Amino acid sequence: MPLKARRKTTIYNIAQKARSSPSAVSSALNGTWKKRRLKEETVERILRIAREEGYTANLQARGLRKAKSGLAGLILPNHENRFFAELSETFALESQARGHCPAIVHAGRDVEVQLQALRDLLSYAVDFVFIAGATDPDGLARLCRDAHLPHVFVDQPCAQAPSVVADNRAAAAALTETLLEDMAPSDPDDPGSWLYLLGGEETSSATVERVRGFRAQMQASGFLYSEDQIIACGYDPVRATDALGRLHRDLGRLPGGLFVNSIDCFEGVVRYLAQVPEAETKRTQFGCFDHDPLATLLRVPLRMVRQRSDVMIAEAFRQLDAGAQGGSLLQVPCELL
Amino acid sequence: MPLKARRKTTIYNIAQKARSSPSAVSSALNGTWKKRRLKEETVERILRIAREEGYTANLQARGLRKAKSGLAGLILPNHENRFFAELSETFALESQARGHCPAIVHAGRDVEVQLQALRDLLSYAVDFVFIAGATDPDGLARLCRDAHLPHVFVDQPCAQAPSVVADNRAAAAALTETLLEDMAPSDPDDPGSWLYLLGGEETSSATVERVRGFRAQMQASGFLYSEDQIIACGYDPVRATDALGRLHRDLGRLPGGLFVNSIDCFEGVVRYLAQVPEAETKRTQFGCFDHDPLATLLRVPLRMVRQRSDVMIAEAFRQLDAGAQGGSLLQVPCELL
DNA sequence: TACCGTTGCTCAATCGGTTGAGCAACGCTT
DNA sequence: AAGCGTTGCTCAACCGATTGAGCAACGGTA
Numbered sequence: 004m005p006l007k008a009r010r011k012t013t014i015y016n017i018a019q020k021a022r023s024s025p026s027a028v029s030s031a032l033n034g035t036w037k038k039r040r041l042k043e044e045t046v047e048r049i050l051r052i053a054r055e056e057g058y059t060a061n062l063q064a065r066g067l068r069k070a071k072s073g074l075a076g077l078i079l080p081n082h083e084n085r086f087f088a089e090l091s092e093t094f095a096l097e098s099q100a101r102g103h104c105p106a107i108v109h110a111g112r113d114v115e116v117q118l119q120a121l122r123d124l125l126s127y128a129v130d131f132v133f134i135a136g137a138t139d140p141d142g143l144a145r146l147c148r149d150a151h152l153p154h155v156f157v158d159q160p161c162a163q164a165p166s167v168v169a170d171n172r173a174a175a176a177a178l179t180e181t182l183l184e185d186m187a188p189s190d191p192d193d194p195g196s197w198l199y200l201l202g203g204e205e206t207s208s209a210t211v212e213r214v215r216g217f218r219a220q221m222q223a224s225g226f227l228y229s230e231d232q233i234i235a236c237g238y239d240p241v242r243a244t245d246a247l248g249r250l251h252r253d254l255g256r257l258p259g260g261l262f263v264n265s266i267d268c269f270e271g272v273v274r275y276l277a278q279v280p281e282a283e284t285k286r287t288q289f290g291c292f293d294h295d296p297l298a299t300l301l302r303v304p305l306r307m308v309r310q311r312s313d314v315m316i317a318e319a320f321r322q323l324d325a326g327a328q329g330g331s332l333l334q335v336p337c338e339l340l
Numbered sequence: 341m342p343l344k345a346r347r348k349t350t351i352y353n354i355a356q357k358a359r360s361s362p363s364a365v366s367s368a369l370n371g372t373w374k375k376r377r378l379k380e381e382t383v384e385r386i387l388r389i390a391r392e393e394g395y396t397a398n399l400q401a402r403g404l405r406k407a408k409s410g411l412a413g414l415i416l417p418n419h420e421n422r423f424f425a426e427l428s429e430t431f432a433l434e435s436q437a438r439g440h441c442p443a444i445v446h447a448g449r450d451v452e453v454q455l456q457a458l459r460d461l462l463s464y465a466v467d468f469v470f471i472a473g474a475t476d477p478d479g480l481a482r483l484c485r486d487a488h489l490p491h492v493f494v495d496q497p498c499a500q501a502p503s504v505v506a507d508n509r510a511a512a513a514a515l516t517e518t519l520l521e522d523m524a525p526s527d528p529d530d531p532g533s534w535l536y537l538l539g540g541e542e543t544s545s546a547t548v549e550r551v552r553g554f555r556a557q558m559q560a561s562g563f564l565y566s567e568d569q570i571i572a573c574g575y576d577p578v579r580a581t582d583a584l585g586r587l588h589r590d591l592g593r594l595p596g597g598l599f600v601n602s603i604d605c606f607e608g609v610v611r612y613l614a615q616v617p618e619a620e621t622k623r624t625q626f627g628c629f630d631h632d633p634l635a636t637l638l639r640v641p642l643r644m645v646r647q648r649s650d651v652m653i654a655e656a657f658r659q660l661d662a663g664a665q666g667g668s669l670l671q672v673p674c675e676l677l
Numbered sequence: 678t679a680c681c682g683t684t685g686c687t688c689a690a691t692c693g694g695t696t697g698a699g700c701a702a703c704g705c706t707t
Numbered sequence: 708a709a710g711c712g713t714t715g716c717t718c719a720a721c722c723g724a725t726t727g728a729g730c731a732a733c734g735g736t737a
């Protein structure tokens with residue numbers, strides 16, 4: 004028992020008590036003792052003492068020597084999205100399972116802040132980094148390459164590096180198709196009966212892909228009548244509330260269908276719906292690109308897409324393990340609920 | 341520009357290029373150069389070269405030398421609660437703002453796993469640790485004390501250490517009071533008209549406090565007729581669904597009021613409600629101890645309590661700054677929505 | 678000329694774990 | 708008795724930043 008643990012026990016302390024050397028202690032503790040031909044008896048003595056003293060390795064020292072840290076880095080924008088929260092949790096659990104300690108940095112959407120976050124992680128000598136929602140993927144990728152830091156882009160891809168993203172286009176197409184099936188048939192002459200897409204930033208590749216999927220499916224079905232059917236008002240709930248209000252006023256009714264581009268926008272949408280007579284909200288077919296368990300239970304016709312953050316993280320680790328280097332793009336299918 | 345950054349630049353590289361010594365470089369970089377009487381001119385030369393070489397300090401080396409790491413530890417149970425997700429985000433942002441890198445570990449509810457998580461953080465020489473949802477607070481506190489590691493317990497208090505928790509009892513009482521006001525008056529002879537509390541673990545101090553607040557308020561108002569009004573079925577949504585189903589069957593109706601003990605249970609509750617005729621769900625007054633923006637918009641009479649994870653983290657940091665040592669309990673008021 | 682204080686730096690130890698090199702002792706062969 | 712392989716360990720350099728101690732040069736004073 005560490006009766007008076009002034010300082011933390013080190014291999015030097017243990018070596019003294021075990022009448023042996025720091026190197027012996029080191030190799031006994033990390034399992035290289037067979038390669039270093041220590042007697043099993045010696046090893047056991049060392050291990051016993053280490054246990055008695057409550058020894059824990061100083062990972063900074065080890066990291067310094069091995070130029071590794073056991074840290075796993077994740078760069079995230081500031082959780083503007085529940086999807087990122089799920090992503091970070093999955094990442095944390097999976098890193099731990101693989102013997103790494105997760106270091107999760109929130110870096111917002113600003114290019115400079117993201118770069119600085121990456122530099123910070125480099126300072127900590129993280130063993131690898133996943134980057135989600137990169138604003139300037141190429142700049143970040145260059146920094147990683149210069150530092151020989153294994154990296155995988157998630158959610159927002161990078162042409163120069165391994166990337167894992169949701170198959171936004173296919174999922175958007177599938178959601179669109181389902182909404183069209185569930186809606187009352189669109190009347191080309193009545194904009195109130197059409198399907199609209201609401202929310203998203205044209206600068207984000209996720210939105211671009213989703214719009215592309217939406218557009219493709221709408222054209223294939225012959226229901227795209229106007230560019231006004233695509234309203235990319237950003238991800239902010241307040242903006243979504245406003246945009247829906249304007250649409251409602253212009254149409255004189257809620258549209259026949261509404262494809263909401265993220266759970267955050269959806270929050271704005273639902274907030275608007277709260278002040279619309281309940282019966283009217285039930286005539287619109289809603290779709291949301293993102294998933295929330297509670298949303299299932301709003302008494303409104305609703306389809307949701309779930310991005311498989313668990314699969315994405317798993318695939319990202321697979322890329323790491325495979326030592327992926329150049330640009331590669333893996334698209335993970337989404338779930339339609 | 342780091343044209344061929346084989347290895348990362350160190351103070352030794354910079355010292356060479358600046359025709360000076362590592363010590364000079366070190367003190368130029370970390371601002372102690374005035375105390376060490378370096379010429380301003382020298383300092384500028386060093387800084388310029390450091391900038392050109394894209395120098396970043398090796399924090400492992402620094403940490404090893406200074407017996408500090410710049411890491412901030414947080415131990416969490418496995419996000420069974422959205423509250424913890426919010427807590428971890430706030431923690432991450434606040435740590436970063438204070439110049440620390442957050443290291444967040446998910447350790448579940450198991451005593452041994454939590455202890456091991458703490459030992460891991462000790463190995464990384466974290467500068468301090470916040471512990472949320474501790475199963476064995478005393479054991480964890482002892483480990484921290486032995487290692488001289490500043491620590492604050494959050495959510496689940498520890499008698500031997502500084503603790504910051506939500507004022508569960510007061511908030512539960514307030515929520516109970518509001519529910520009673522909003523409900524149709526209880527009839528002592530009709531259990532269907534009563535207010536019930538659903539969910540929570542009797543082993544968690546949060547539940548104990550909430551039940552205490554509920555009970556006190558119910559007694560004060562004269563509406564506690566039976567111990568059956570308190571149904572602590574755990575935090576699992578499925579259990580909540582089942583428990584509510586049983587209650588519904590026994591009463592022959594939904595109860596007059598339902599105090600749901602956490603957002604997770606609430607998910608189970610809402611899942612059950614989905615199969616109940618909508619009109620009937622509107623006759624029950626619901627309360628949820630925890631908050632979700634989407635839940636506001638379920639078309640059901642609902643009050644929610646929001647635990648101020650931001651305030652709790654801020655207070656925890658304040659305890660750290662004050663160098664709090666022994667047992668102290670800070671209760672942060674909740675918000676009633 | 679001897680002494681002192683100041684200025685502007687450098688030296689070298691240190692943090693704790695890792696690891697290639699090497700050494701002593703022993704048994705065995707020739 | 709010399710040579711060799713094996714066993715079981717220890718030595719010491721190293722990772723990169725920090726920091727107390729100390730040194731050389733210079734100007735000024737006695």
